[in-house]
Amino acid sequence: MFIEMDLQSEVPLYAQLVDQLIEGIASGALHPGDPLPSVRSLAADLGINLHTVNKAYTLLKQEGFLQVHRKQGVVVNAEGMPGVTEAFERKLDAQLKTLAAEAAVRGLSAEAFAEKCAGAYRSAITGGGESL
Amino acid sequence: MFIEMDLQSEVPLYAQLVDQLIEGIASGALHPGDPLPSVRSLAADLGINLHTVNKAYTLLKQEGFLQVHRKQGVVVNAEGMPGVTEAFERKLDAQLKTLAAEAAVRGLSAEAFAEKCAGAYRSAITGGGESL
Amino acid sequence: MFIEMDLQSEVPLYAQLVDQLIEGIASGALHPGDPLPSVRSLAADLGINLHTVNKAYTLLKQEGFLQVHRKQGVVVNAEGMPGVTEAFERKLDAQLKTLAAEAAVRGLSAEAFAEKCAGAYRSAITGGGESL
Amino acid sequence: MFIEMDLQSEVPLYAQLVDQLIEGIASGALHPGDPLPSVRSLAADLGINLHTVNKAYTLLKQEGFLQVHRKQGVVVNAEGMPGVTEAFERKLDAQLKTLAAEAAVRGLSAEAFAEKCAGAYRSAITGGGESL
DNA sequence: GTGGTCTAGACCACG
DNA sequence: GTGGTCTAGACCACT
Structure with missing residues (x-):
């Protein structure tokens, strides 16, 4: 996984995660429709609480970057990214x-x-x- | 004074103050050696707490943007601005x-x-x- | 069949199914006495789980919209729809x-x-x- | 306070709170600029957890109904309500x-x-x- | 004292 | 097993 948390940073963990996921999409590491790790597994991988991951996912869902797919879990929005609001x-x-x-x-x-x-x-x- | 506080912003007041003072220097509204309002008067002008102004001034002094002048109080650093650290x-x-x-x-x-x-x-x- | 599932919706699949069947009755696409697809075939058509279809049918039976017919399987209640409870x-x-x-x-x-x-x-x- | 929680309802507590606050604004019980109770005090009043209140407030902030005022705490958006999105x-x-x-x-x-x-x-x- | 963040542990609806 | 919800307790930045 290409995500790393900086526990010393003044930037909140959930914000770091938001930023890195957006960077992942920008760089092409994540494509529309791609499934993301479950909140539980990603939290375990990163060594942080699942609620922190959940908060990041929720924010990205509200902004339109992610979607919850009832069968595949959380995925990158397959209908394309939100525009310049x-x-x-x-x-x-x-x-x-x-x-x-x-x-x-x-x-x-x-x-x-x-x-x-x-x-x-x-x-x-x-x-x-x-x-x- | 050209400074305005946004009480609804998610940016802390002291950080808004820091940013606007730096922007004041960048734009030429403030020149090296120029005196700044006292903590008391600026706090009164902006309708915010003394501590908030104090925190902003302290941060700017630590970074080298401001210095304490014996008679004029806080002034824009007359010996020039800090470089690209x-x-x-x-x-x-x-x-x-x-x-x-x-x-x-x-x-x-x-x-x-x-x-x-x-x-x-x-x-x-x-x-x-x-x-x- | 005129039913479409939205896997991205926040509405549970079984609830979407319930709603669409009621809308089918309201619009006249389904009439009292009309047979519905079997749980198996509908689940296959929609690409969803048997349990999900079953849950929707069960709810609609409890409410009185559907009934079980000996030979035709599940049908729209031939004795009329439930009133305003x-x-x-x-x-x-x-x-x-x-x-x-x-x-x-x-x-x-x-x-x-x-x-x-x-x-x-x-x-x-x-x-x-x-x-x- | 005119807010009541239904612990038996299938509607999540935070959603009930969101709905009732919007109804409060609609009815004129809350006007733009009015301060709301702090998350802690409202949670205590309603007998629920402060995180639940916080979630409701956060949602309403994101939608533009509420704002965080640095001096008055959480208030009804003084610049008017969001339009029909x-x-x-x-x-x-x-x-x-x-x-x-x-x-x-x-x-x-x-x-x-x-x-x-x-x-x-x-x-x-x-x-x-x-x-x- | 305020809101914001993080952790922890639990239950539930869904599929 | 998944995401969603709720509770609980704690620390911190800000004013």
């Missing part, structure tokens, strides 16, 4: 602005910042950690 | 990767994402909300 | 109130809600999906 | 169709059904139990 756009803009401001203050040029962003996108869709 | 780079990479992954999954192209990023940087250094 | 009235009132409250809060007018309801009734007795 | 329309249509079909089969006329619906709406916006 207004809420996501707001979140993206707000976080990018905050990051960009700190980057600018610290002396990172517009070009360097743009390259960081491009690298992050490339890294996300290839699943690699390189070019970061 | 390893910790900042890690934070930037991690957050960008997470954002890029969700953007990609939602169907935002690499070009559209890059344009968002460039717009955020532009917006940060001009202080405008435009082109976001 | 107290239990049904309670269920109807409770669910309508909940739906109406959310509709009202979301800004749906009394007239628009009434039209929705009338459309649903029309749709139910004609078997169409129109005007919904 | 596609998801709500689907839910409404599906549930109304199922109810209408059973009502029709049981011999309830279109007029009687319409009157039930109108009564439910009236009851929801007045907060009364009458005319149901």
Whole structure:
């Protein structure tokens, strides 16, 4: 399994799991229709509580990334991913602005910042950690 | 003052304050050496608790954005801003990767994402909300 | 057969089956005395478990919508449908109130809600999906 | 408090709470901006676990009915209620169709059904139990 | 004291 | 065995 939890991180475990599952879909490691591990087995694998996994799955279901299939359990939404919602756009803009401001203050040029962003996108869709 | 608190946001008040002060520096609204309002007066202006303002100032001092001046109180660090630290780079990479992954999954192209990023940087250094 | 199961729905399969059989009777696709497929064949047709079909049939028999005929197996109750029981009235009132409250809060007018309801009734007795 | 839990009901406790809070808003017992009891106190009042209350609040926050205000705790969304979303329309249509079909089969006329619906709406916006 | 998070253990409906 | 629900008790960040 390509998922790793950082117990020291200030990011909640369920949020880490949400992020990594989305990265898994972005990188092509998970395709629409693919089944995910059951909450119990994934919790056991990761060494965390099943409710924590459940919370991550529930959030992703509500956002439309996952579905509960009555026979196959939890699967990646087979009808495709949710589009760019207004809420996501707001979140993206707000976080990018905050990051960009700190980057600018610290002396990172517009070009360097743009390259960081491009690298992050490339890294996300290839699943690699390189070019970061 | 150009600072506004969003009491409904999920971002803690002290973090909002930190972000907005950094954005103020990035946009040129605040220059190195500029004095900041006292903890008391800013807290009163924003209608928030003393402790909250204090926590934001303390964090910014630790990071090197602010310093304590004998007579002027808290000022923007006159000796310049901290550079790109390893910790900042890690934070930037991690957050960008997470954002890029969700953007990609939602169907935002690499070009559209890059344009968002460039717009955020532009917006940060001009202080405008435009082109976001 | 006009029945379709939605494996992604949050409604249990047996409940979906119950609902669709009642809708079949309402629309006139099934008449009193009409034979239903055997548990085995229907389960095979729908690709679901025997137990699931059995549970739906059992519930409908208990409510009086179906009966067991010596030679034809399970048939739509030839002696007519059950009337408006107290239990049904309670269920109807409770669910309508909940739906109406959310509709009202979301800004749906009394007239628009009434039209929705009338459309649903029309749709139910004609078997169409129109005007919904 | 006007909220009552039915421990015998097949409807989950958190869902009962969600429904009753929406009914409270519909009836005018709760206005936009009004503060709600803390999860702890409401749980104590209702004799249920605070996580159950928390789940209801969280759902209502995600739907846009409630907000977390950093000073006042949980409040009814002061910027107004969410509108008629596609998801709500689907839910409404599906549930109304199922109810209408059973009502029709049981011999309830279109007029009687319409009157039930109108009564439910009236009851929801007045907060009364009458005319149901 | 507030909401948010995590863990733990249990029961149930479903298939 | 699956997800869903409920309870219980604990810690933490925030204000």
